[in-house]
Amino acid sequence: xxxxxxxxxLLLRLSFRKPEKFSVYWAEVMREMVSEGLGSLGIIVIIxxxxxxxxxxxxxFQLVSDFIPKTVVGGITRDSTILEFSPTICALVLAGRIGxxxxxxxxxxxxxxxxxxxxxxxxxxxxxxxxPKIIAGVTxxxxxxxxxxxxxxxxxxxxxxxxxxxxxxxxxxxLTDGFNPLIVTVCAxxxxxxxxxxxxxxxxxxxxxxxxxxxxxxxxxxxxxYSCIMILFADLVISRVLx
Amino acid sequence: MIETKEIVKTFGDNEVLKGINDEFKPGxxxxxxxxxxxxxxxxxxxxxxxxEPTQGEVFFDGQNFTNMPFRxxxxxxxxxxxxxxxxxxxxxxxxxxxxxxPLNLFTDMSKSEKQDRANFCLKRVNLEGKGKLHPSxxxxxxxxxxxxxxxxxxxxxxxxxxxxxxxxDPLTSILIDHLISDLTQEYNTTTVVVTHxxxxxxxxxxxxxxxxxxxxxxxxxxxEIAHTDNRELNEFVFASPFxxxxxxxx
Numbered sequence: 499x500x501x502x503x504x505x506x507x508l509l510l511r512l513s514f515r516k517p518e519k520f521s522v523y524w525a526e527v528m529r530e531m532v533s534e535g536l537g538s539l540g541i542i543v544i545i546x547x548x549x550x551x552x553x554x555x556x557x558x559f560q561l562v563s564d565f566i567p568k569t570v571v572g573g574i575t576r577d578s579t580i581l582e583f584s585p586t587i588c589a590l591v592l593a594g595r596i597g598x599x600x601x602x603x604x605x606x607x608x609x610x611x612x613x614x615x616x617x618x619x620x621x622x623x624x625x626x627x628x629x630p631k632i633i634a635g636v637t638x639x640x641x642x643x644x645x646x647x648x649x650x651x652x653x654x655x656x657x658x659x660x661x662x663x664x665x666x667x668x669x670x671x672x673l674t675d676g677f678n679p680l681i682v683t684v685c686a687x688x689x690x691x692x693x694x695x696x697x698x699x700x701x702x703x704x705x706x707x708x709x710x711x712x713x714x715x716x717x718x719x720x721x722x723x724y725s726c727i728m729i730l731f732a733d734l735v736i737s738r739v740l741x
Numbered sequence: 742m743i744e745t746k747e748i749v750k751t752f753g754d755n756e757v758l759k760g761i762n763d764e765f766k767p768g769x770x771x772x773x774x775x776x777x778x779x780x781x782x783x784x785x786x787x788x789x790x791x792x793e794p795t796q797g798e799v800f801f802d803g804q805n806f807t808n809m810p811f812r813x814x815x816x817x818x819x820x821x822x823x824x825x826x827x828x829x830x831x832x833x834x835x836x837x838x839x840x841x842x843p844l845n846l847f848t849d850m851s852k853s854e855k856q857d858r859a860n861f862c863l864k865r866v867n868l869e870g871k872g873k874l875h876p877s878x879x880x881x882x883x884x885x886x887x888x889x890x891x892x893x894x895x896x897x898x899x900x901x902x903x904x905x906x907x908x909x910d911p912l913t914s915i916l917i918d919h920l921i922s923d924l925t926q927e928y929n930t931t932t933v934v935v936t937h938x939x940x941x942x943x944x945x946x947x948x949x950x951x952x953x954x955x956x957x958x959x960x961x962x963x964x965e966i967a968h969t970d971n972r973e974l975n976e977f978v979f980a981s982p983f984x985x986x987x988x989x990x991x
Contacts (some may be wrong), residue, residue: 518815518846611829614791618844618901620818622811 506521506702512624513632513701523630530634534596538642541595542588546646549583550575550653558663561597572672573663575654580681581741584646589692592639593725597700600631601721603702613705628701632694639693640686647685684740691732699725742766743788743899743931750783752880757783757947759955760797767898767931769946770922774937776890776977781935782826782903784952788933789815789901797874801899819847822892822930826904828884830876836863837872840894847895862890866920882913886920894922900930905940914938918945939984942966949975 517523557574604627610643616623651673659671700721707717743765750758757780765771773781788799790806798807801817809817809907830839840859844850850858863869866886876884884925885905892900902921906914922945925932942949946963951974953959959974966978979985 522845606832610827610832611825612831614826615823615829615831617791618789618818618821618823619813619846620821621846 499734505706506698509624509628509702509705510698512622513628515622515625517625517629518621519667520537523626526626526630527633530630530636531638534592534631534634535638535641538592538595538638539645540703541591542642542646543585543649544583545587545591546649547656549646550579550650550655551657552653553583553650554654554657554664554669555661558658558661559690562663568664568668569672569675571658572654572669573675574672575669576651576673576677577639577681579650579654580685581649581737584650585643585685585692586690586729588643588646589639589689589696589727589729592642592692593696593722593729595695596635597722597725600697601700601704601707601718602714604628604701605707605717608705609710610706611683624705628698628705631701632697635693635697637693637739639696643689680740687740688733688736691736692729694730695708695732696725699728742802743933744800745784745788746798746800748784748787748794748799749860750780750787750792751795757955758787758794760953761957763950763960764958765931765933766924766948768929769932769947770925771933772942772946772949773832773933773952774942774946774949774977775951775958776937779952780955783865785901785933785935789823790818805826819895820898821901822895822897822899823901824885824888824892824903824905826907828876828888830884830887830891832876834875835872836868836874836876836879836890839876839877839887840872840891842891856932858894859890863887864952865924866890867946869978875968881908882910882917885913885917889917889924896928897930900925900932902932902934902936904935904937906936906941911940912914914940915944921945939978942978953977 554571554575558571561574562568590637607627613623613627616626655666655669658664658666703717703721703724707713742980745761745763748758748761749756761784773784773953775781783792787794794807798805798851800806804817806814806817831842834842837856840862840917841847841855844855844858859872863872865892866889868883868886868890871879876887879887900921905917905921909917918941921932921934934941946966949961949963949966950957951959951971953973959969961969966974969975
């Protein structure tokens with residue numbers, strides 16, 4: 499375990515060495531941002547709308563009574579969406595979508611000697627392959643999480659409009675009631691950390707692949723599993739420290 | 742010129758190379774031959790720095806490459822072109838983007854100059870007009886030629902070729918061999934080719950080293966190889982009834 503941790507940290511250090519040519523790396527960052535950001539937008543839109551709607555319906559089911567103001571539903575949906583559902587569930591889904599793609603892409607480059615070709619040319623392969631992905635991850639995953647929060651809360655609104663248990667006016671009033679800006683900070687920190695973990699862990703798994711197609715598949719699976727575990731662990735640590 | 746001094750490489754308890762000494766001079770085709778598992782590719786990877794030798798040193802024109810840190814190796818690496826066994830073309834890039842990739846990173850050439858250079862390299866390997874294709878659209882022989890075009894794009898001083906004929910038909914193999922040989926003469930490169938293809942050995946082998954059991958077992962040229970009495974080399978070179986019969990006629 500310590501061997502792997504040490505190798506992971508050394509790979510990260512190599513990844514952030516000074517680039518050979520900034521413009522080439524910048525183009526890679528842009529390409530990765532499009533791939534990770536725009537490429538994941540569809541799945542984020544779908545899951546966020548459903549998560550928001552389900553969170554609202556279930557909260558309403560448990561809390562609507564004559565003794566509790568109906569605006570509470572909006573407040574709980576807001577807090578749970580911003581604090582947990584959007585950053586964590588999005589990150590877990592993105593670990594599957596982006597993470598497996600990164601690990602298998604880099605793993606395939608390793609087993610087909612494309613990484614060796616980069617090194618022969620004098621290119622810092624970890625820097626060229628991994629740093630643009632990490633930069634794209636820590637910038638685009640927060641953007642996706644912001645979109646997810648907006649859509650999640652919109653999903654809750656649609657759920658209220660479709661059912662009669664909580665009115666949309668109560669829901670909207672609940673969204674603004676007792677709002678603590680700290681939860682947005684926690685959400686942003688989670689999104690950035692999760693973006694870093696997904697990209698770096700999966701890139702590490704891909705970079706040290708050896709063998710053939712079977713091992714590339716195994717590396718992708720390991721990347722997704724370890725990313726998910728580390729996301730949940732980081733979620734716990736960030737929540738404990740910041741809240 | 743490239744020199745290897747007492748190169749030893751072990752993987753765990755397995756000693757793959759057992760003290761290889763040799764000199765690879767420019768302007769001639771230096772071939773490393775040997776059976777499967779004899780250490781040919783490991784020696785090549787030790788020379789180019791993809792493997793660190795367990796013992797011994799590699800010198801590029803007198804500079805100790807083995808003990809150099811990564812940053813100091815970069816100027817020498819820019820002078821290296823390599824064709825890999827599976828061509829190792831970047832899948833996400835087109836043919837011309839593959840060729841222009843090292844130019845983008847290491848030169849200040851304008852876009853049109855890079856385009857001209859890519860076109861020249863493609864013309865040199867008889868692949869004019871194929872620049873917009875992607876590696877997945879190419880045949881095995883075409884991939885090898887694009888690999889060569891990429892390898893020569895930076896006008897290398899050292900050219901390394903790993904199994905250039907693997908998976909190719911005899912005619913395409915001969916074309917690739919002649920291309921490597923012509924480029925070696927044209928640019929006076931120090932060319933090192935790893936192969937176990939006897940047509941290549943006989944066709945372009947100016948200087949051949951035969952590895953057996955991780956050791957340099959024999960050294961000579963393609964003219965000398967036919968008359969050697971080295972038993973292991975004879976068993977390797979004249980393994981098939983066809984080559985045995987051909988030898989008897991010599």
